[in-house]
Amino acid sequence: MAYVSIADRDHEVEHHDPDTFISKYVWSQDHKVIAIQYGVLAILIGLVGMLLSSAFRLQLGFPDMFEFINPENYYQFVTIHGMIMVIYLLTALFLGGFGNYLIPLQLGSRDMVFPFMNMLSVWVYALSVLILVASFFVPGGATGAGWTLYPPHAISPGTPGTDWGIVLMLLSLAVFIVAFTMGGLNYVTTVLQARCKGMTLMRMPLSVWGIFMATILGLLAFPALLVSAIMMLFDKLLGTSFFMPAMIQAGVATDTVGGSPVLFQHLFWFFGHPEVYIVALPAFGLVSDLLSTHARKNIFGYRMMVWAIIAIGGLSFIVWAHHMYVSGMNPYFGFFFATTTLIIAVPTALKVYNWVLTLWQGNIHLRVPMLFAIAFIFTFTHGGLTGLFLGNVTIDLPLSDTYFVVAHFHMVMGVSPVLVVFGAIYHWYPKMTGRMYNETLGKWHFWLTFLGTYSLYLPMHYLGFLGVPRRYFAMGNTEFMPDSAVTLNASMTISALIIAATQLIFIYNMIWSLKHGEKSGGNPWKSTSLEWQTPDTPPKHGNWGHSLPEVHRWAYDYSVPGQAEDFTPQTVPESEVPVGRDHGVDS
């Protein structure tokens, strides 16, 4: 296939140089501004999700002591918390936020290929958030059907928010999917079409690989959520029975017949499982770059890392029913899905080994982003290994629907990606703002978040072993749960509150450093990848000044023997590498 460098087409690129405040910061078509809009919106709604979790954790730790939490809003909080965190925070932040910021900068392009559509994407996303929040204020309140929104209870009386809440929820999801598709088309096309001269696929930083693959997964998986949302809206508003079987509501038989609740679950998890990797793959990518930069060492086994991302992406489409082992589907499916699920552990484990081997024989600088990256390896290992319990169909029998599940997925797709989010924000903050964050506050934020989350989720696994079910407003007195387990729940709530409060440090740090942070210069981490080689910091509209960069090497030339510096930016040609005395200790 013939290649044409976009440098040759550079004159074709339109430049809308924004001049007014509104076109610069509101209706901006600059991918960096859009990235920050996505990021700030996602974090704001994420804070709402966190507040909701604090509220229901209070009830779980100290049952019936707080007037503002009753079964109705408990289930609403649990539902919206899950929805916000999975979709409106993590998906939006990784792809809309980091994807937007890093793809053009790391690939050496001026912007996304469709800047206008990119702008639409963020505002449609904002609309979806608005609809979601509005659902709290309609009659009956937000839906309390659990974030999985299983029918029939999601749309039948007996569950909070079955009048308007569920309709707005489904609508908001549909709008979100539109926003994501507009963004996703951009990310994929930009990666395929707008790489600068010399940037082959295999020279792309792993961040871009992770985001690229996650976007492909999202584009193919979100339709399943869209389809199930549309069909459920039909059931709710038009009286069809796609998912609604013959059933009794408050003693009265409905006029629905024959619908299949399990069909919804298949559709939902056909989206829902790839969704896990939509969140995880970007995190894998970003953390690889963090580890490599701060360990001053190339990422170990780059090719294996790329193939693992591809393999995980492919496999993630044939494991969905491991969420449904006890759903009443044909039990023989269990054999197939347990096998595929455990196979996916192999490429995932290889990634973990390669991260750890990247540290081995490195020259590790323990700055805040690196601390978050190392903590990620710890929590991800923990969360990944507990996945081997749940993925193994037999062990799912006792553990399904218990706190173990909650602990597992919070470790693996809550804590772990969020640690990467923080690490990545600290890492790229100097590029985004031109200033350093405050290292001391950053460390406080790290330690409290890391230790807080572990003290929250480690005990939760054991309550799961005990058989404590998830989504219970109160356990009450049971014969199998010792009193000390109640105390454990209280301690978990205290951890949760501490973690929540800790995030204020982060927000303060981000805002304070905007004005008072030290000037960072263009490349404070001495990093090799393209975004650190921009002529201006923060990069201006168009990113690269007069001419696009040219790439001569991969993004991981750290500590190459025989070179004077311990990093060689991608833009440096072989002939211009400064040669110096090699002063490694281990070689």
Place this chain on the structure above:
Amino acid sequence: MYITLIFLGIIMATVIVWLLRQTFNTQPWISEAADNEVSGASMDTNTKAVALTVFLAVATSVFALFISAYTIRMEEPDWRPITEPTLLWANTLMLILASIAYHWTRGAAVKGIDSRVKPGLTVAGVLTVLFLIGQLVAWQQLNAAGYYLDLNPANAFFFLLTAVHGLHMLGGLWVWARSTMKVWTGADSDSVRLSIELCTVYWHFLLLVWIVLFGMLLST
């Protein structure tokens, strides 16, 4: 879910094989001169064409999932198949003709024969609009015959699938309207060539989807 799996399997396999071919025999840590032949950047394909391809993959996913849901739901005992209005055959013909008209216009636009582009576009658009009107009439006929949407999932699926297909068609018509406006206000065919080329692909795609949907509705 098998149908979805097959469709997505094909898409994913294409993606994966392509990615592996791009990545397999490289040793990325060995730096080479940035040379267009060896390590150039973007492919010499049009950006919008790539984006359309990706979008078609998304749309394929949507329709494949609907078809999967249809086949699963069909198994339940309450399923009562509907008698499709014969009008649908006429509608199908309209859509085929629209597709052909677009194809013909595309040929004209590529060759730069301005005089053919205007009528070609117009005919394609009118035929598509006729198709959509025909679909609406089919809805009315079904309603008149008592096949209400909420009476049976077979009816509901008919309305749902035709509606989703029609919405995609409307999206296409919007792009069609923009290029037609341009042509009628005197722009030369070169300025709308790309749009016509991509729309042709899109019309063919939607025709294919419709034939699959129609075939499925007829046979069940």
Place this chain on the structure above:
Amino acid sequence: MPIAVVLILLVIGTLVFHFVAPLAGWTFTELASDWGQIDDTINITFWVTGFVFVAVNLFMAYAVVKYRAREGNKATYDPENKKLETWLTILTSVGVAAMLTPGLFVWGDFVNVPDDAIEIEAVGQQWHWTYRLPGEDGEFGDVKAELIDNDNPFGMDPEDPLGRDDVLIENGEVHVPINVPVKVNLRSKDVLHDFAVAQMRVKMDLVPGMETYLWFTPTKLGTYEVLCEELCGIAHHTMRGSIVVDEQADFDAWVASNPTYADSQNIAAGNAQVGAAQYAVCAACHGQQGEGMQALNAPKIAGQEAWYLRRQLNSFKSGHRGTHEDDVFGRQMAPMAGTLASDAAVENVIAHIQTFPDNPAPVTIDGDVVSGQRIYNVCAYCHGPDARGIQAINAPRMAGMTDWYLATQLKNFRAGVRGGHPQDFYGKQMGFMGRNLQDDKQVQDVIAYINTL
């Protein structure tokens, strides 16, 4: 540096926690079925994953210490190592296979129910468990969702002779014999539920419109809690039942003590005239017209629905209610209920009570109606927006009944004085809901609102 120390401490701490947690009871419940294979699979997984967890994290901590940045250090340039990566892939695959293989075999056992298993059926509804046993013929009669109503809560098909001897258990407690494989067929009347018993290790969803199953062989006598573990609406957490493992003889006796479907069809309607005589005892406290007397702590019963009166009378008789030592008035009622010796007597009295005029009881409790309305939102899910009660959800009428009695009962529910009996599943539910009212003011507010209905 601190991060390395902390990583090591966390690994050690996790191991310590893992081995100490069982001492505090934070581990699997004692197994009461023969699904020891499941526990074995879990143990294998613990060893494999535990090894990886410790190895990876200690290796990482060691690397962080050994290769921390120092002046003059330079990292080793090391793009990849095919041999190492191949070995790691092979080792990981072996570990995965070691966990998966036993898992699949055990699943095979779970999917295939042994031929000698007895069958019971658990029926889920919002938010209660009922059960059905096949009776002497060992076969279940036909059921249909569209036949379900208040008089036929199981949806039994009256035309099917196989159903005549089916034993119907409306209380949330079922018995099973020890050392016999039990297949539990699962059926839902409304939404998704999940039948889970921690000690038996197995669980399965109930899906409306289809039948699912699970099986186990109980190996330990005792009473175990049945939990619903699939979110099923606002009172999901109150959907409790229990399963009692009996010796075979006790089990047979228990089965015999429960009515069959045919029995339940043959109950004669109550005779109000006969009931009038028996009501004389009741009238002393509850009043001639069942209007209630606050001075004697006797609530209004006129206008209360028959099913609720029946259930409460039977609860008093069986000791599910009125046995708690702090339940002073309940303890007075219990022997009175006992005077209605037979089911027929109960029916007769209820029939008589149904003849009373239903005049709204006088309002004695005042409160903040606006606050009460907010609180009542939750109550409305079961008792209905008009507080008239919904039999299908086991929620009685409250509107127009004696409000001081509602207050007493809410206090009793909150304190566990009512609803504390292990077999009183309905009371237990209300206990959960009642305890969410923080103080007496909230109780008064909600009752003040009910008074407006």
